[in-house]
Amino acid sequence: MLSHRVIERLIVYRRLLRGWSVGGRDKIYSHELASLAGVTPAQVRRDIMAVEYAGSPAKGYDVAQLVDQISALLGASSSQPIALVGIGHLGQALMAYFNRNPSNLSITAAFDVDEAKVDRVLHGCHCHPLARLEEVLVERGVKVAALATPAEPAQEVVARLVEAGVTGVLNFTPQHLHVPPNVYVEDVDIAILLEKVAFFARSETDPHGELPWPQIPPVSSPSRP
């Protein structure tokens, strides 16, 4: 019923709607939201069909109500604790980001094998030794973890995460993780993504003298790609 793609876009819409205040308006049209999100207006309307809310053809969607209905669908708007394993540069980037931009997600516990990083507070987040992983996770009821270790220990760590009750993992490791069917894993393989970008950068022709392009197309114009 709710596919991965739809969920992803609804989360994007919600973030954009929360920042919406063009001319102090509290209403928004599908083509405006579409332009901000970089999708088609039809896509926006189709996605909004999934939430229990109907806009008015005259005035568009009420921003506040739409945010509420999306949140109702996504569920659990109350703050949810996230664990982080691996306090390298990437791990610290994650801590810094979610500390700076407080959302309903917050990284509340970090873990590393490196004794030097342990038992300190980094970016407002306490760093524990990896040995205490299960203990802390169970105590805090953590269900979601970000995995930012090197590739080698990844499978072993994820097994311990699952054992401790984690059912969602954001995996920055190049390892393909084996988990039981009730656990959701999202892979983010940055090296693969960069190679992909390099490939498509090559395949795109590079016109030497080029025209100006619409850098910031007016948000109010219906985009018809």
Add this chain to the structure above:
Amino acid sequence: MLSHRVIERLIVYRRLLRGWSVGGRDKIYSHELASLAGVTPAQVRRDIMAVEYAGSPAKGYDVAQLVDQISALLGASSSQPIALVGIGHLGQALMAYFNRNPSNLSITAAFDVDEAKVDRVLHGCHCHPLARLEEVLVERGVKVAALATPAEPAQEVVARLVEAGVTGVLNFTPQHLHVPPNVYVEDVDIAILLEKVAFFARSETDPHGELPWPQIPPVSSPSRP
């Protein structure tokens, strides 16, 4: 003809094949590669149809030849320079990663507005002031850039990147970037991905007492999901 998904998986396959040495064998079956990559054997065979190479039903695919043919399809195996804009934690994570695991991609120039970070060498990569962006990029013929700045300056920076001849951008910013049609942008929105994981973590049921699951299924067994 070659879709984004296929390119992505071919890059994954190539990496796995380069690390393949089970029992010193130089051949591999589709189900073995599939198991490593976490896809179906049919998917592997279908993807390999895209490259100009045929395996043998008796012995499977010759690993070295398959790597060569995938590389021929992906093109430009010679080292390609990458620029990085934004030397925060995330930027340093990228520099550290591509320094440690040398591939055919290397981050050769980094940029930041912060004077304190500039004109030093971090992770084997020289850091320039943002003002010299165009100069350095044109001089080195850089076509690919990773964007790891805050959201606010992202659109302005990408405009300058495009002006300097960049045709591929890996965008870690939550901003939707407007670029001319000949420029490829890949978005990696970590906050959205974490929220998505949190959502699916909630929707998965969490069976309390659970059975052991196949953590490392034998690579030689045909997986039929």
Add this chain to the structure above:
DNA sequence: CTATGTGAAACGGTTCACAGCA
């Protein structure tokens, strides 16, 4: 008129199932 809601068509990607071959 313009914008929404939506059935239906179009599209793209994955899987099936089987022919062919060592």
Add this chain to the structure above:
DNA sequence: TGCTGTGAACCGTTTCACATAG
């Protein structure tokens, strides 16, 4: 027998096009 290569079926997603409403 067990694998590869592949046409065809299948399935999920996106887009179209139009009925409907202010």
